[in-house]
Structure formats: C-alpha cells, structure tokens
Amino acid sequence: MATVDSTVRAGAPTARGADAGPPAQPAGIGPYRLALRRLRRNKVALAFGALFLLIVVLCLCAPLYAAHVAHTGPNENHVTETVTIGGVAKDVVSPTGQPIGPTWQGRFLLGADQNGRDIAVRLLYGGRNSLEVGGIATLVTMTLATVVGIVAGFFRGFVDGVLARMLDLIWAYPVVLLGIALGTSLALGGITVGPLQLHGNSLLVPAFIIGIVYIPYVAKPIRGQVLGLREQEFVDAARVGGAGPLRIMWSEILPNVSSTLVVFVPLMIANAILLEAALSYLGAGVQPPNPSWGTMISDGIRLIPSAMHLTFVPGAMLVLAVLGVNVFGDGVRDALDPRAKVRLEEHAEGASR
Amino acid sequence: MRVRTFGATLVAVALLTVAAGCGGGGSNNSTSSTGSSGGREGGTATVLMGTAPDYLDPQLGYTTQSAEPDWIIYTPLLTYRHANGTSGGQLIPGLATALPTVSSNGLTYTLTLRRGLTFSDGRAVKASDFAYTIERAIRVNWGGKSFYTNYIAGASAYDSGRASSISGIQTDDATGRITIRLTQPYGGFANVIAFPSSGLVPSGTAMRNLSNDPPPGVGPYKYASVSVNRGFTLTRNAAFARFGIPNIPTGHLDTVRVTIVSNTQSEAQQVLNNQADVFDAGDTLPPSLLPQIESQASSRFARVPIPSTYYFFLNVTKPPFNNAKARQAVNMAIDREAMVRLASGFLKPTCWFLPEGIVGHPGNDVRCPYGERPDLAAAKRLVQQSGTAGTAITVWGEQRSPRREYVDYYTDLLNKLGYKAQERIIADEVYFPTIGNAKTDPQTGFADWIQDFPNPSDFYLLMDGRSIQPTNNQNFSKVNDPHIQAELNRLNPVPATKLDSVANDWSTLDQYTASRAYVAVYGTETMPKFFSDRLNFAAAVFHPTYLNDWTSLQLR
Numbered sequence: 075m076a077t078v079d080s081t082v083r084a085g086a087p088t089a090r091g092a093d094a095g096p097p098a099q100p101a102g103i104g105p106y107r108l109a110l111r112r113l114r115r116n117k118v119a120l121a122f123g124a125l126f127l128l129i130v131v132l133c134l135c136a137p138l139y140a141a142h143v144a145h146t147g148p149n150e151n152h153v154t155e156t157v158t159i160g161g162v163a164k165d166v167v168s169p170t171g172q173p174i175g176p177t178w179q180g181r182f183l184l185g186a187d188q189n190g191r192d193i194a195v196r197l198l199y200g201g202r203n204s205l206e207v208g209g210i211a212t213l214v215t216m217t218l219a220t221v222v223g224i225v226a227g228f229f230r231g232f233v234d235g236v237l238a239r240m241l242d243l244i245w246a247y248p249v250v251l252l253g254i255a256l257g258t259s260l261a262l263g264g265i266t267v268g269p270l271q272l273h274g275n276s277l278l279v280p281a282f283i284i285g286i287v288y289i290p291y292v293a294k295p296i297r298g299q300v301l302g303l304r305e306q307e308f309v310d311a312a313r314v315g316g317a318g319p320l321r322i323m324w325s326e327i328l329p330n331v332s333s334t335l336v337v338f339v340p341l342m343i344a345n346a347i348l349l350e351a352a353l354s355y356l357g358a359g360v361q362p363p364n365p366s367w368g369t370m371i372s373d374g375i376r377l378i379p380s381a382m383h384l385t386f387v388p389g390a391m392l393v394l395a396v397l398g399v400n401v402f403g404d405g406v407r408d409a410l411d412p413r414a415k416v417r418l419e420e421h422a423e424g425a426s427r
Numbered sequence: 428m429r430v431r432t433f434g435a436t437l438v439a440v441a442l443l444t445v446a447a448g449c450g451g452g453g454s455n456n457s458t459s460s461t462g463s464s465g466g467r468e469g470g471t472a473t474v475l476m477g478t479a480p481d482y483l484d485p486q487l488g489y490t491t492q493s494a495e496p497d498w499i500i501y502t503p504l505l506t507y508r509h510a511n512g513t514s515g516g517q518l519i520p521g522l523a524t525a526l527p528t529v530s531s532n533g534l535t536y537t538l539t540l541r542r543g544l545t546f547s548d549g550r551a552v553k554a555s556d557f558a559y560t561i562e563r564a565i566r567v568n569w570g571g572k573s574f575y576t577n578y579i580a581g582a583s584a585y586d587s588g589r590a591s592s593i594s595g596i597q598t599d600d601a602t603g604r605i606t607i608r609l610t611q612p613y614g615g616f617a618n619v620i621a622f623p624s625s626g627l628v629p630s631g632t633a634m635r636n637l638s639n640d641p642p643p644g645v646g647p648y649k650y651a652s653v654s655v656n657r658g659f660t661l662t663r664n665a666a667f668a669r670f671g672i673p674n675i676p677t678g679h680l681d682t683v684r685v686t687i688v689s690n691t692q693s694e695a696q697q698v699l700n701n702q703a704d705v706f707d708a709g710d711t712l713p714p715s716l717l718p719q720i721e722s723q724a725s726s727r728f729a730r731v732p733i734p735s736t737y738y739f740f741l742n743v744t745k746p747p748f749n750n751a752k753a754r755q756a757v758n759m760a761i762d763r764e765a766m767v768r769l770a771s772g773f774l775k776p777t778c779w780f781l782p783e784g785i786v787g788h789p790g791n792d793v794r795c796p797y798g799e800r801p802d803l804a805a806a807k808r809l810v811q812q813s814g815t816a817g818t819a820i821t822v823w824g825e826q827r828s829p830r831r832e833y834v835d836y837y838t839d840l841l842n843k844l845g846y847k848a849q850e851r852i853i854a855d856e857v858y859f860p861t862i863g864n865a866k867t868d869p870q871t872g873f874a875d876w877i878q879d880f881p882n883p884s885d886f887y888l889l890m891d892g893r894s895i896q897p898t899n900n901q902n903f904s905k906v907n908d909p910h911i912q913a914e915l916n917r918l919n920p921v922p923a924t925k926l927d928s929v930a931n932d933w934s935t936l937d938q939y940t941a942s943r944a945y946v947a948v949y950g951t952e953t954m955p956k957f958f959s960d961r962l963n964f965a966a967a968v969f970h971p972t973y974l975n976d977w978t979s980l981q982l983r
Contacts, residue, residue, distance in 0.1 A: 151839045153765035171714030171771035171829075188714075188769065188828075189835050275849045357826060363835045363852050375693050376828050380715035 105333075112409040119405020128400030129391065133201035140195045145179045148199035149363045152190035157181050166190040173381060184387055187373055189363075197387055201395070204347055207281045207360065211346035214285025216335060219292035224323050224331070226293070227300025233330035238297070241290040249287050250352055256283045257358025275361040280353055284346045291345075292338050296331055303330050333410045340403025344396045351392055367392045432969045466963040466981030471682040473703040474763055474977070475694045477710035477827050478855035479687045481654045483638040485626045486564040489571060490859065491709040491877055491900070492975055494623050496661060496685070497975040500547075501644035502675065504538050504557060504605070505617055507674025507880075507970070509978060513784075515752055515970045516881040518617055518923075519674050522552065522627060522645060523605075526617070533612030533920060536620070540603035541672065547649035547664045550629050552599035554605050559630040559857075562593055565635045570863060570899035571879070574619045577893050580608045612920035618880035638751065645670075647678040647978050656856055658686040660686035661977070689855075691828055692716065698959050699724055706957040708974040710971040711829050720957065727964045730773065733971060734784040735877040736886060737766075737774065738948040739837055740903035742870050747815030748904075754944035756813070759797040760806035760840055766949040769832040774950035780886060780940050782951040784924045784971075787883040787933025796942040797907040807844055816845035823851050825858045830873050833949075837873075863905025874903050875952070878972055882926065883933045884919045890940060906945045911936065 113119065140147055159177050166186045167173050173186040226237040229318040235335040244252070257280060264274040265282065272278050303309065304327070312326050352358030354368025362369060367388040374384025479494035485501040498506075506521035508514055520526055523538040530536075544552035561579070565572045565586050576582045595608040609616065619625065628642040639914030647668075648661040661683040668677045686703070688694040692713045697703040699720055706712070708731075712720060720728050740761045741748035741757060748754050763776035778795035781788045810816050820841055824834030834850055841848035850871075853861055860951060862869045879885045888894050892907030914936045921929050941948070956969045963983050968976035 149835075149839055149842070151765070151836045153768050153836065154762055167765075167768045168714075169768055169772055170717055171768050188832050189839075273849070274851065307617075357852065362831065362852055363838055375690065376713045377715040378692065379719070 075190050084315060090387050105180070109333075109406075109409040113405055116405040116408065119402050119408075122398045122400075123402035123405070126395060126402060129201060129395050129398065131206060133198050133205055136195065136198035136202050139198055140192075144183070144192045144195045145181060146192050146195060148191065148196045150191060152186065152192075155190065173377070173384075174381060175381065185381065185383055187370075187384055188377065192385065193370075193387060196365040196370060197367075197391060200367050201369050201391060203277055203360055203364060203366045204350055204354075204368070204392070205395070207277055207284065207350045207366070208343050208347035210278065210281035210282035211288070211350070212284060212339060212342040215288040215292055215346070216263055216339060218285070219289045220296060220331070220335060222289065223293040223296025224300050224327055227297040227325055228304050228319065228327060228346045230301070230304075234297070237293075241293055244287060245290040245294075247287075250350060252287050253283055253349055253353045256287070256358055257353050257356075275364065277360060277364070279361075280350055280359040284349050284353070287349070288342060288345060292335075292342065296334065299334060300327055305328055337403070337410055339406040340399045340406060344399045344403065347392070347396055347399075433527040433544070460551055466679060466966060466983055468679050468981075469681045470982040471684055472705065472962060472980050474683060474685045474705040474707070474975070475688045475697060475703045476685060476707040477687075477691045477694050478688060478707075478825075481856065481859060482636060482912050483641045483650065483653055483659060484567070484636050485628065485641070485644065486560065486567050486569050486624050487589075487636055487899075488623065489569065489637070492707065494973050495977065496650075496659070496683075497623035498646075498970075499648050499678070499976075499978050500641075500646040500664075501623055501628065502646045502672075503623070503625040503627065504540070506675065507672055507972065509968050511802060511969055511971065511974050512691070512971060513881070515968070518621060521621070521672070521675065527607075527620070529617075529922075533614075533922070534609045536607040536609070536616060538570055538605045538607075538620075540605060541670065542603060544605050544645055544670055545666055546627075546629055546645055547666065548629075548643040549666075552627060552645055553630065554603045555600050556627045556630050557625075557930040558593060558596040558598050559632070560625060560627050561596060561851065563632060563634055564624045565593075565629060565983050566897065567636065568896065568898045569624050570859070570896075570901050571622065571624065571888065571894075572899075573891065573894035574622070577891075578609045578611060578616060578619070579614045579691065580610050580947060588618040591622050611916070613884070614919060614921040614923050614926070615880060615882040615884045616852065617923065618882060618885070622879065633672075642655060645911055647676065648683065651682070656687060658684070659686050675957070676978040678978040680977070683977050683980070695720070695957070698957055701959040701961060704959040704962050705975055705980070706835050706955060708954040708956060708969070709769055710774050710827065710955075712955050712957065713828070717771055722959070727909075727958045727962075729969075730953045731969045732775070732784070732951070732953045733877060733974070734782045734881065735875060735952045736777075736782050736948055737833075737875045737950045737952060738780070738946040739833075740869075740874045740946050742868070742903065742905055743945060744905045745868065745870050747813065747818040748815045748818065748871060748889045750815050751944065752786075752801065752809045752813035752946075753815045753818075755797060756806040756844055757808040757841070757947045758834065758941075758944045759809065760801055760803050760844055761837075761947050761949055762801040762840075762950045765836060766833060769829045769836060770950070770952070773953045773955065775953065776950050778941055778948050779937055780890070780946065780948055781933065781937045782886075783881050784884065785878065785881060785883050786930050787931070787937055789934045789937055793932075793938065796938070797944070802822060803843060818846050820826065820846045820870050821851050822847040822848055823853070823858075823862050823867075823869045825855045825873060826852055834873050835870075841871075860899060862903060863898065865897040865900065869903065872903070874946075877952075880972065883937075884915070887911070887915055887936075890945065904945045908943065908945070910939065914939075 078109045152166045155166050157166055167190045173188055178321035182192050222237050226234040260279050265272040309326050312322050350359050351368035354366045355372045360369055370388035371385050377384055462603040466919045476492050478492055481490045482488040482493055485497045488497050502521045504521055504523040505518050508517045508519050509775055522541055524541055527536040527538045540554045552659050561575055565575055576586045581590055581593045585593045597606040626644055632642045649664040651660040651662040653659040663678055663681050691710050695712050695716045698706045741754045743749055767774045779789050822834055822838045838848045838850050861867055890906045890911050893910055894902045895905055918929055918932055958964050961982055966981055968979040970976045
C-alpha cells in the first residue's frame with residue numbers, strides 16, 4: 075500500500091481510492107492530468123461546458139451590449155418612447171400597457187417589458203446577477219462546508235456533535251422555505267455582522283443565504299470522508315512526525331478531499347443558480363428593479379398570454395445554463411472517479427476488441 | 428338551489444307588493460324575494476382579491492379590501508345608500524333611527540339607536556356600545572383615528588391615557604339616546620359616524636387586533652370563517668332582516684366566499700372563465716387579458732371612475748425631500764402618461780390632490796404648477812441647485828401589479844435625477860401598516876387614497892399635521908404646514924350641505940398644496956367592475972366608496 079500512501083500525499087483524485095485502492099495508472103502521469111485526459115474524451119460534457127462558458131461570456135459582455143448596441147441600461151424605463159421598425163415608429167409600451175415584442179434589431183432585440191425596459195439587456199444583466207449569486211454562493215458553501223466538514227470529522231466527539239447538530243438543524247428545513255424566510259427578512263434590513271454591512275438589495279444577501287442553506291449538502295459527505303481518512307496510516311505518520319491538528323488537516327486531509335470538492339463545485343453552482351431563480355421569483359432573492367432570470371420570469375407572468383417571450387427567454391437561459399453546468403459537472407465527476415475510469419477503460423477496451 | 432315552500436313564496440309576493448307600493452324608497456328587506464331583476468335568491472358567489480384585507484377587525488381595517496366586508500357586517504349609526512355613482516354618497520340612517528340632530532353651533536350631534544337590535548351572536552345592542560366602539564378604534568390605533576381625536580371632546584385625552592373614557596360621548600341605554608359633543612365644528616362629522624370603523628361591536632370586545640376571529644356586528648352578513656391571508660367567508664345574518672332597517676338591503680346570496688389570489692393574471696382569468704365570480708375592483712386588470720375581456724366579456728365588464736388619488740409621498744422631514752426643490756424636481760420630472768400606460772389605461776393623469784368628483788378639485792383648465800409635460804432637464808437642474816444630488820433614497824412599494832411597476836418607474840426616475848435610489852418592495856398585506864409605522868419612517872414611496880366620503884376634508888386627512896401618528900399613520904409625507912392647518916380649521920367646519928359655497932377655497936388650498944409639492948400626484952383611478960356570467964351584472968351596485976356592494980350580488 076505504499077503507492078496509496080504516496081499517491082494520497084500528492085493529492086489523490088479521491089478518497090475512495092484510499093479505501094479501495096485506485097486502479098493502476100500509467101507511470102509518469104499525475105491523477106489530475108489523467109482526469110483531464112478522460113474529460114477530453116467526453117465530448118458531450120465538453121460541449122455542455124462550452125455552452126455554459128458561452129453563456130457566462132455573453133453575460134459578462136452585458137455592459138458592452140447595453141452601451142453600444144441597445145443604448146440603454148437594464149433598469150432604464152422607456153414607457154412613452156417609440157422605436158422605429160421598418161421606417162414605422164411604434165410605441166415601446168402601448169397606451170393600454172402592452173409592451174412591444176422582439177424587434178430583431180439593436181434596440182429592443184427581444185422586445186420590452188411592462189416598464190419599457192430592453193429585455194435583451196435585462197437578460198444579460200440578469201444572467202450576470204444570477205451567475206454572480208450562484209458563484210459567490212458556491213464559494214461560500216464550499217469554503218464553509220469544507221472547514222465544517224473537516225473540523226467535525228477530524229476532531230469527532232463534542233466538536234463533531236455540535237457541528238453535526240447545526241448541520242442537521244439547517245438540513246431539517248426545506249431549502250426553499252429556509253431561503254424565503256431568510257431572504258424576506260434580510261431583504262428589509264440587510265445584514266450587519268460587525269463591520270460587515272450589506273444592504274437589503276445587495277446581491278451578496280441572496281448569495282450568502284443560498285451559500286449557507288447548502289452547507290450541509292457538502293459538509294456532511296466531507297465529514298464522512300474525513301472520518302475515514304483520519305484513521306489512515308499517512309495521518310498517523312504525520313502525527314508521529316510531530317504535525318499538529320491544523321497542519322494535518324491542511325496538508326494531509328484537505329488534499330485528499332479536494333477531488334470530492336471539485337466534483338461538488340459544478341453541482342453547487344447549478345443548484346445555487348436554480349435556488350436564486352426560485353427565491354427571486356418569489357421576491358426573496360435579487361431585489362427589484364435589479365434583474366435576474368428569476369425576477370424576469372416573475373415579472374413576465376402577468377403578460378404570458380400576449381407576451382410569452384417575457385417568461386420564455388429567461389426561462390430558456392436558466393435551463394441552458396443549469397443543464398450546461400450539470401452535464402459538465404457529471405463529466406468532471408466521471409473523469410475524477412477512478413472507478414469510473416476503470417469502467418471507461420473497460421468500455422474502451424471492449425470497443426477496441 | 429334553495430327549496431322554498433309555497434307559503435314562503437306567498438309571503439314574499441305580499442312583501443314585494445307592499446314594497447312596490449311604498450315607491451322608490453323601497454328596499455330589499457325581503458329575505459325570500461325572487462329578485463326584482465331576474466336574479467334568484469340564495470347561493471354562493473366567489474369573490475377574488477389580489478390583496479388580502481389589511482385587517483378583518485372593523486376598528487383597524489382601512490383598505491378597500493377590508494371596507495367591502497366591514498360595510499355590510501358592521502353597520503354604523505349612519506351609513507350610505509347602496510347605490511351607484513353620486514347617489515351612493517348620500518348618508519342614510521343605519522342603526523340610528525334618523526340622521527343626527529345637529530346643534531346650531533355645530534358642536535353637538537344627537538342620535539337615537541333603533542330598538543330591538545341584536546348583534547350576530549344574539550347579544551342586544553346598547554347605546555353604550557357606540558361609545559365603546561369609538562374608544563376601541565382609538566385604543567387599537569386605527570389609521571383614521573384622528574377623525575375622532577381631532578373633533579370629539581375628550582377623545583384626545585382618552586387617546587393619550589389621561590382619561591378612561593371619552594367624555595364627549597354620552598349614551599343612555601334605556602332610551603338609546605347618543606349625544607356626541609365636538610371641540611370644534613366639523614362639516615364631515617356625520618360621515619365620520621358612518622365609517623366602518625364606527626360600526627358597532629359589543630362592549631367588552633377585546634382592545635386588540637381580532638382579525639383572526641372578528642367580533643360580531645350588526646349587518647346583513649357576518650363572518651363565518653377566516654383563514655388569514657388566504658380567504659374568508661361571509662354568510663347571511665338571518666336576524667338582520669327582522670330589524671327592517673330601510674334602505675339597507677339584506678342581500679341575495681347566502682354565502683360570499685372570498686379567496687386571496689395574489690396573481691392578478693390568474694384572478695382575471697378565473698373570472699373570465701367563470702371559475703370565480705368577482706374580480707377585486709382594487710386590482711388592475713392585466714393588459715394581456717384586457718382585449719380578450721373587452722371582446723368576450725363586454726356584457727359583464729365596465730370601467731367605473733372613482734374619486735381617488737394616486738401619488739408618491741415625499742417625506743418632508745427627511746433628506747432629500749425636506750428640501751422643497753427636491754420635491755419640485757420630482758413633480759416636474761414625473762411622466763404621467765407613462766403612469767397611465769403602466770396602469771393599462773386605468774388611470775387618468777392629474778397633478779391635483781383633490782380628484783375629480785370631489786368639491787375643490789381645481790379642474791382641468793388650471794395649469795399644473797410644475798407643468799403638464801415632464802421636463803427632466805429642468806428637474807435635474809433643480810436637483811443640482813438643491814444640493815441633494817447623490818442622496819441615497821429608499822423607495823417603498825407593494826408587490827402587486829401595477830404598483831410594483833409604478834415604483835420601478837419612479838426609482839428609475841429618481842436615479843435619472845441624480846439620486847441613488849433603491850427599492851424596497853414588501854408584501855401587499857403589510858405595506859401600509861409598515862410605511863405607516865414611525866419606526867420605518869420612509870423617505871418616499873407609493874400611496875393612494877380612495878374617498879371615505881365625498882368631502883375634500885377626507886382627502887386632507889393626509890395633509891393634516893394632527894393626523895401624524897406613531898402607528899397606522901396615513902400622513903406619509905408628514906406634512907404639518909401652518910397655512911394648510913389654518914385653512915383646514917376654517918374649511919372643515921363647513922357642513923356637507925354647504926360645501927359648494929367653499930369650493931373655490933378648497934381649490935385654492937389644493938393649488939397651494941400642489942405648489943408646495945408635498946406629494947407627487949400622478950393620477951386618479953378608473954376601477955374595473957368585472958363579474959362572471961353567473962352574476963346579474965346590471966343589478967349589482969358599484970358603490971363610490973365601498974366598490975362592489977356584495978349585498979347587491981345576485982345569481983342569475
């Protein structure tokens with residue numbers, strides 16, 4: 075088992091390898107390079123990863139689109155203005171409140187909403203907000219869940235008891251309900267923790283809420299994994315070598331759970347984006363007038379019979395983004411999972427025969 | 428369908444004949460009539476509301492959603508004729524035997540309670556219940572309590588805890604005589620007695636919010652069940668018909684079921700598809716369904732103008748709106764045509780606080796002090812001159828459409844003017860109690876006012892410095908202007924019957940208020956009367972104050 079010891083010390087792809095012993099790998103190729111090689115073979119995952127990346131890039135370009143193409147900001151109202159289509163001036167919002175549909179030109183490419191705001195601009199800015207919230211929430215979840223999971227699993231006993239019960243407490247509430255409760259209350263007063271102060275309409279409020287409600291979903295598996303790792307010989311060796319708990323957790327345990335964390339990242343991004351959309355739809359996430367895909371769907375509901383694009387377009391973007399990151403995440407998981415590798419190689423061998 | 432005996436039908440026919448013989452003043456007193464306009468008696472109708480009532484406690488409710496049921500459950504000593512248009516503004520005796528006798532100096536009102544009245548739980552109604560009801564409205568901090576505390580002798584002392592009862596209200600349970608003494612004449616005081624909050628509840632009713640279990644009242648209907656923020660049910664109060672109170676109909680339906688549907692799209696769709704019967708007049712029909720409603724349901728849809736004022740309040744005690752130029756800039760920049768479009772055309776633009784249909788409305792010939800058309804460039808210059816540019820502003824608003832859209836527009840406008848505005852959108856049910864709480868002390872936000880009674884003084888409650896209160900405050904701009912106070916002191920005593928004689932004075936006052944830009948008025952509302960096919964649309968009354976009169980709802 076010396077190879078196992080040396081592999082995990084170097085930061086093995088998964089702790090499951092420590093339990094069962096990873097299959098032999100070609101000499102001179104690191105585990106992550108091997109994972110990357112396997113990922114490159116998964117064309118479907120790469121295609122969906124590219125789709126997600128494209129959406130991210132498009133959303134990051136929102137200010138450029140707003141300034142140079144649409145010539146309006148995401149929250150700018152144009153209720154009584156007109157737009158010229160084919161030489162004919164048309165109301166952005168009709169006297170009876172009906173917004174214009176897609177113009178397929180720079181201004182109001184995808185039409186306007188009830189307030190005469192450019193849907194395409196709001197869609198891109200909304201995507202930025204949704205992705206920003208999803209990204210920050212994932213960062214919060216992964217950071218706190220890693221700390222909590224490793225500390226609880228490593229120390230066990232009283233510390234584990236307290237932390238595990240706290241995780242149970244959060245887990246006991248349905249995610250959406252907990253998010254609504256926190257979102258509604260914090261949207262009014264914001265968050266003040268010592269010198270840190272967040273206003274109610276800050277994007278960081280829903281990001282922190284989502285980040286916190288998902289902590290148990292990552293921390294619990296990490297804790298379980300650490301409970302097994304702390305009994306491994308390499309941990310005993312480090313302890314005998316004089317390393318303290320912090321050093322062992324940082325240098326020995328963390329590298330061995332890193333591949334699990336990598337697998338969780340796309341999954342949590344997808345979940346965070348979905349929860350953000352749900353909370354924003356219900357008024358407990360991104361606060362108006364700031365756009366997000368969730369708030370845009372909510373705003374468009376009123377006009378579904380006559381302007382379905384108001385709900386369909388942000389809904390489609392949401393589906394594509396979540397699908398992209400989920401399928402790509404599955405590919406990453408398969409690539410990092412040595413058992414999956416065995417399956418893949420067996421499959422490849424079978425195919426070559 | 429209810430089964431009725433032949434005997435009952437005979438009685439009904441006899442009663443109808445008598446009622447017809449009595450002429451136009453005849454009422455709907457018969458509980459078993461077959462309906463004079465082709466409808467049938469009994470049955471259940473479903474009323475949808477986009478927003479739950481603020482309270483289901485008569486001494487706390489102050490929105491149209493609470494006034495609709497309160498009006499027909501808690502009859503005050505005086506009430507209004509159940510009629511459309513201006514006729515609906517006519518005061519009639521309710522639980523009192525007649526309209527009040529007013530002393531020559533206008534300071535003493537005397538009424539007599541009808542005999543033999545009982546609450547819906549069977550308890551006898553006493554004259555002293557009236558005094559208790561007014562005390563309760565003050566103690567639980569009703570939003571309009573200043574109508575009592577400003578005028579009834581001893582009410583202010585009771586409010587501040589310096590007295591254990593209101594000295595200005597004297598009652599005699601034996602004779603039913605009720606005497607109300609005022610500190611100063613108030614021409615609209617008879618209307619104050621007609622508020623739903625003055626609707627009698629039994630003495631001893633708890634002095635706290637009883638919305639979950641509303642107290643008994645005297646009216647054609649009573650609460651049968653309440654599911655907070657989800658709905659409530661009214662059933663006919665059988666005892667009421669025996670009282671034979673003229674001009675107060677006993678209702679046609681056995682049950683009125685009210686369901687809260689927060690999505691107005693769904694609300695309108697259900698009524699259009701005849702899955703529910705009444706669309707809440709306080710809601711705005713979604714623009715996407717409007718063409719369909721106008722074409723497919725034209726026989727059961729109407730737009731009814733109601734004296735109302737829609738505006739953004741501008742808190743004069745907090746920056747930036749403690750600066751007159753900042754307030755003027757908002758009034759100068761606001762695009763009222765945009766607001767009309769956001770309201771799907773259910774708004775008529777105006778800059779005056781007193782709406783059309785109310786004495787003192789300056790009229791469309793008078794030019795708005797800050798122009799008829801928006802002037803964003805001039806408004807920006809004003810903001811720069813005021814030195815308030817860059818001030819952080821929180822704009823308060825409700826979730827329901829189109830009020831959310833109004834606030835979206837307004838927030839964008841403030842940002843265009845150079846402020847750092849952000850929105851605070853909260854649930855409809857708690858909106859007015861929240862912004863009316865001194866702890867919130869909002870800078871600016873959405874507000875509206877629909878007439879309580881056809882008198883300009885009702886609207887000027889919102890500009891009366893005396894009406895600023897710690898909870899359920901309605902003077903959101905916190906206006907306390909000496910000139911307005913002096914004018915109110917002079918104009919408020921004028922009796923309702925002589926209002927026309929001071930119409931010009933009210934108009935001048937309203938122009939002064941507009942010039943001070945204490946609020947940014949943008950329109951007066953036209954409300955939708957929209958029913959299902961199941962109801963007799965033509966016979967249903969759309970009251971100028973209480974909107975859909977549920978006692979007039981009748982199944983076809």
